[in-house]
Amino acid sequence: MTEAVPGTSGWPPPVLDPAGPFAGPLNTLAWVLFGMGFLVLVVVLIALGVALFGPRKWRQRLGGETLVWAGGLAFPIVVLSALLIYGLGLTTHLTPDPEPGEMRVRVTGEMWWWRVAYLDDQGREAWQDANEVHIPVGSTVVLELDSADVIHSVWVPRLSGKVDMIPGRRNYMRIQADEPGVYGGQCAEYCGGPHALMGFVVVAHEPEAYAAWAARQATPVQTAALPSPGAEVFDRAGCGACHAVRGTEFNGLAGPDLSRVGARRTIGAGILPNNEGTLGGWISDSQSIKPGNRMPAYPVLTGQELRDVSAWLKGLQ
Structure with missing residues (x-):
C-alpha cells in the first residue's frame, strides 16, 4: 500500500x-x-x-x-x-x-x-x-x-x-x-x-x-560535472559551500547532499513535491515557504537563472 x-x-x-x-x-x-x-x-x-x-x-x-x-x-x-x-x-x-x-x-x-x-x-x-x-x-x-x-x-x-x-x-x-x-x-x-x-x-x-x-546511488551522476548554465549559477551563487554534489568540486557539508536530489519525492524535508517549479521557488525564497530554515533567500537570481539551476538540479537523478 x-x-x-x-x-x-x-x-x-x-x-x-x-x-x-x-x-x-x-x-x-x-x-x-x-x-x-x-x-x-x-x-x-x-x-x-x-x-x-x-x-x-x-x-x-x-x-x-x-x-x-x-x-x-x-x-x-x-x-x-x-x-x-x-x-x-x-x-x-x-x-x-x-x-x-x-x-x-x-x-x-x-x-x-x-x-x-x-x-x-x-x-x-x-x-x-x-x-x-x-x-x-x-x-x-x-x-x-x-x-x-x-x-x-x-x-x-x-x-x-x-x-x-x-x-x-x-x-x-x-x-x-x-x-x-x-x-x-x-x-x-x-x-x-x-x-x-x-x-x-x-x-x-x-x-x-x-x-x-x-x-x-553509489556512483555520481555522469552529467553532474559537465558544463551547463545551471551548474554555473549553482557555483556563482556559492551553493557548493553548503551542499555537496558527488563528481563535482561542490563539497559543502552544512546542508543536504544534492548528488541525486532530482530523484527525491519532496523538497524542504517533506513539505513540497519535487519538480522544477518548486525547486525554483525554494531557491528564490525558502523562508517564505518554511520560515526559520537555515537556507538564505536568493532574490538576486533572475527568472532565467532560477530555471537553469532548477533544471540542473532536477536532472541529478
Missing part, C-alpha cells in the same frame, strides 16, 4: 495501520491501552452515577475508607504496573544494538531536515542522501539515530515507534516493510522553529529494485 507523501492530500500517515513486524506490537499495545482506558472510564462513570443517584446505602459504601484505598491506590498501582510490564515485554526487541549482518542507515536530525547516510558492512559511510530512507522489502533495517543540534525524534507510524535523537548519544531503531510503498515519517519531538515542517519518507523497494537503486 502506497500512502501520500508529505505536503500532499492524505497526510499525515495512518498511525494504526501497521505495515511491518516492528509496528505490529505497538499497534497491539495501543489497542490494549485504548481498551483499558475505556474500562477505567466506565468504572468511573458508574461510580459517579452511584454517587449522584444511587441509594443512600450504596453512596455511604462508595465513600468508605476501604473503597477509597482500593479504588484510589491499589487499583491504579496494579493496573499501571501490569500495563508497564506488558508494554516493556512487547516492545523490548525494537531498539537493541545492531547485530552482525543487519543493514544499517545512519539518520541524523538537523534543524530542520534529516541527513541520511548508508553504511557498508564495516559501518563506514557509503553515500549520503537526505529526507528519504530507502530499504528493501522484507529485510530488517537498523536506523542509527544521531542529532547534530537539539533533540529530535523519528517516527514512522506504519513501520515502528518513536525514538529520540539526543545530542551526544546514539540510539537505534529497527524498521521493516512487508510490502513495497512509500511510508510517511515525521519529527515527533518539538525542536523549535519549523518543527512541524520536518517530515520524511521511507521508500520500500522489492530486493532487486533496491539493489539497482543502491548501485545508482
Whole structure:
C-alpha cells in the first residue's frame, strides 16, 4: 500500500495501520491501552452515577475508607504496573544494538531536515542522501539515530515507534516493510522553529529494485560535472559551500547532499513535491515557504537563472 507523501492530500500517515513486524506490537499495545482506558472510564462513570443517584446505602459504601484505598491506590498501582510490564515485554526487541549482518542507515536530525547516510558492512559511510530512507522489502533495517543540534525524534507510524535523537548519544531503531510503498515519517519531538515542517519518507523497494537503486546511488551522476548554465549559477551563487554534489568540486557539508536530489519525492524535508517549479521557488525564497530554515533567500537570481539551476538540479537523478 502506497500512502501520500508529505505536503500532499492524505497526510499525515495512518498511525494504526501497521505495515511491518516492528509496528505490529505497538499497534497491539495501543489497542490494549485504548481498551483499558475505556474500562477505567466506565468504572468511573458508574461510580459517579452511584454517587449522584444511587441509594443512600450504596453512596455511604462508595465513600468508605476501604473503597477509597482500593479504588484510589491499589487499583491504579496494579493496573499501571501490569500495563508497564506488558508494554516493556512487547516492545523490548525494537531498539537493541545492531547485530552482525543487519543493514544499517545512519539518520541524523538537523534543524530542520534529516541527513541520511548508508553504511557498508564495516559501518563506514557509503553515500549520503537526505529526507528519504530507502530499504528493501522484507529485510530488517537498523536506523542509527544521531542529532547534530537539539533533540529530535523519528517516527514512522506504519513501520515502528518513536525514538529520540539526543545530542551526544546514539540510539537505534529497527524498521521493516512487508510490502513495497512509500511510508510517511515525521519529527515527533518539538525542536523549535519549523518543527512541524520536518517530515520524511521511507521508500520500500522489492530486493532487486533496491539493489539497482543502491548501485545508482553509489556512483555520481555522469552529467553532474559537465558544463551547463545551471551548474554555473549553482557555483556563482556559492551553493557548493553548503551542499555537496558527488563528481563535482561542490563539497559543502552544512546542508543536504544534492548528488541525486532530482530523484527525491519532496523538497524542504517533506513539505513540497519535487519538480522544477518548486525547486525554483525554494531557491528564490525558502523562508517564505518554511520560515526559520537555515537556507538564505536568493532574490538576486533572475527568472532565467532560477530555471537553469532548477533544471540542473532536477536532472541529478
